[in-house]
Amino acid sequence: xxxxxxxxxxxxxxxxxxxxxxxxxxxxxxxxxxxxxxxxxxxxxxxxxxxxxxxxxxxxxxxxxxxxxxxxxxxxxxxxxxxxxxxxxxxxxxxxxxxxxxxxxxxxxxxxxxxxxxxxxxxxxxxxxxxxxxxxxxxxxxxxxxxxxxxxxxxxxxxxxxxxxxxxxxxxxxxxxxxxxxxxxxxxxxxxxxxxxxxxxxxxxxxxxxxxxxxxxxxxxxxxxxxxxxxxxxxxxxxxxxxx
Numbered sequence: 001x002x003x004x005x006x007x008x009x010x011x012x013x014x015x016x017x018x019x020x021x022x023x024x025x026x027x028x029x030x031x032x033x034x035x036x037x038x039x040x041x042x043x044x045x046x047x048x049x050x051x052x053x054x055x056x057x058x059x060x061x062x063x064x065x066x067x068x069x070x071x072x073x074x075x076x077x078x079x080x081x082x083x084x085x086x087x088x089x090x091x092x093x094x095x096x097x098x099x100x101x102x103x104x105x106x107x108x109x110x111x112x113x114x115x116x117x118x119x120x121x122x123x124x125x126x127x128x129x130x131x132x133x134x135x136x137x138x139x140x141x142x143x144x145x146x147x148x149x150x151x152x153x154x155x156x157x158x159x160x161x162x163x164x165x166x167x168x169x170x171x172x173x174x175x176x177x178x179x180x181x182x183x184x185x186x187x188x189x190x191x192x193x194x195x196x197x198x199x200x201x202x203x204x205x206x207x208x209x210x211x212x213x214x215x216x217x218x219x220x221x222x223x224x225x226x227x228x229x230x231x232x233x234x235x236x237x238x239x240x241x242x243x244x
Contacts, residue, residue, distance in 0.1 A: 060112060064127035067108025069100070069118065077108065092116050131243045132156055134170045134179070138236035141217040144180045145195060148241035155182030156240040157194045160202045167240060168226035176222065178231055180239035183218025185230070192218070203228075 066080035077086050077098075098105065098118035105118040109125065119125070139147060148155045158164055158181065171179045182195040192200055216230040219237060231237070 060126065062109055062111040062126065064125050065108050065110050065116075067116070068121075069098070069106040069108075132167065132170060133241050133243050134173055135239050135241060136173075136175050137238065138176060139180075139239060140236055141180050141184070141231075141233045141239075144237070144239035145182070148182075148239065152241040152243045154196050154242055155180060156242050157182050157196045158202060159194075164202070164226070167220065170240060171220050171222045171226060171238075174222040174238040176237045178219035178229060178235075178237050179222055180231075180237050181218045181220055181228070183228070185214065185216050187214040 067086075068078060068080060070076055070078055079086055092115055094111065094113075094115040094117050097116065098108075100106075100118060102120075104120045104122075107119055107121040109117045109119045111117060133152065135144070135147065137147070145155050156167060158167060167181075183192060183200075184195055185192050194200060213230065215233045217233055218228050219231045219235075220240075221227050221229065222238070
């Protein structure tokens, strides 16, 4: 998801695709993100971590991520997103972490070095939220792009399976059978591309067999398996914007 970040000192802001807030306790971060945005950000691989470097302000020192240690007897780490499985092979812990010092460190934190640590959930820290918005207005792809750029940030970009999961939850509420994404075909170069200039590193299973037809753009199914389909630009559909 293409992101920009604003530093906020209040927990009631609706700005930014991934937003950093000041001094919020770990156990409240998930609640605030889910009420105001989508959920706490997950940082599951090195690509996600490198993207953080580009979108975070230079003076950030670390932030809560959507990682917590269950205290129900299983004592296992989990992502706050119920649809995302925690994979031990994709962790990036600091040496000696997690150590559960004093038996109270049950929340996951990412330091400026992009290494992870465990801290007490009672510590006030920054945190990161994902944020996208479904626009239930029927517009052509070009009009949807203009709307997103004029009112929010851009038509949404999907670069990995985590992004796919976030977006498909949103599109379930759409009033059209498909929802525009920020995916476009360039006739002159004969390529598909994201309008935010991200490379197409992740492809939905349907997109691989697309025909390279001019005047087509990418849309996601609002129902079913939420696959991507190429649709004529002149169709009027709901669309997803990334927020600023």
